Amino acid sequence: MIEIDPSPPAGAVADSNCTILAFCCNFCAYAAADLAGARRMQYPANVRIVHVPCTGKVEVEHFLAALERGIDGILVAGCLEGGCHFVEGNLRAKRRVEATMQTLDEIGLGRERLRMVNLSASEAPTFVARIQEMVETVTRLGPNPLRASADREESPK
């Protein structure tokens, strides 16, 4: 299981105090983020990028674990539909994201803290725009209410 520190990155000038986790597919969003960097494009420093081989590799447990630990919002960035390197990984991710959104509604955290977007490797401006939108959404929602009570350690298995 991934270990996530929900506190904002050290030394970063963040637009707000929120922390966004972005699961970025190797074949599109990660390359788009790389391109955004190479082009010196500015985007909020609140985002922590998790490099994944395909969004189809991300499971429901990853979303829930991150939110339980106090992450304020999660962006899942996969390839354009029909363009997945593994044929349908992004479509599977889409279904998992939808199922998790339903769960987040049920537990009272709200579905807006999780979002899936699709883009291609050349779309650096789109990547930056989606990150900004997510930061805006999370800033509007306020901090993850679980962060305040995150002092309590997860129960041992």
Add this chain to the structure above:
Amino acid sequence: MIVASRKPISEIKQVLARHDKVLFVGCGTCVTVCLAGGEREVGIMSYAMRMARRLDGRPIEIEQVTIERQCENEFIQELAPAAERNAAILSFGCGAGVQAIAERFPEKPVYAALDTQFLGILEEQAVWTEKCLGCGSCVLSDFGGICPITRCAKRLLNGPCGGSTEERCEVSPDRPCAWQLIYRRLKAIGQLENLERIVPPKDWRTSWHAGARRVVREEHRI
């Protein structure tokens, strides 16, 4: 295989409302295969329940264990130390599993996390269909291996009813007409003459209607 589905989070939250330390028990057999009550589903529900309770300001401590089979005492025994440590048990087993655990730990509240549905098979990834009602008196040999009791919505033994359209059941068009399937199958195996026989009313005494059934095989008892 027994097929079950998870209850809504709100329902589970409600039954666990009075407890602060709960043991979540998964089952490694049927409900793992039908993606409802295995180790992963127990983990996901634990995340959800911990978050829901923290949002309510009443954190819950959850211990997770998944045993091979909840319907056998031999495996349930492994739970004894964990059951001792917790105030209640949430079972992710089928109805049989929940009851087996409740019998084994008479002093402990035991709750069901799943709705047990039917005996069925995996049709395709994440799709299950009902195939057997467990009526206690199998008629499959007469009908080419297709059960009219389970798969015909009207449970006809002398079908078809005449209401099917394009080989689909009139009760629900997403279901094939069982009698169409039976006809095709009997034709393929050269046993169409089975359909000329009038099948007498089924003896339902072997079914559930007189309460829970019991099977004893004397030759294997010790």
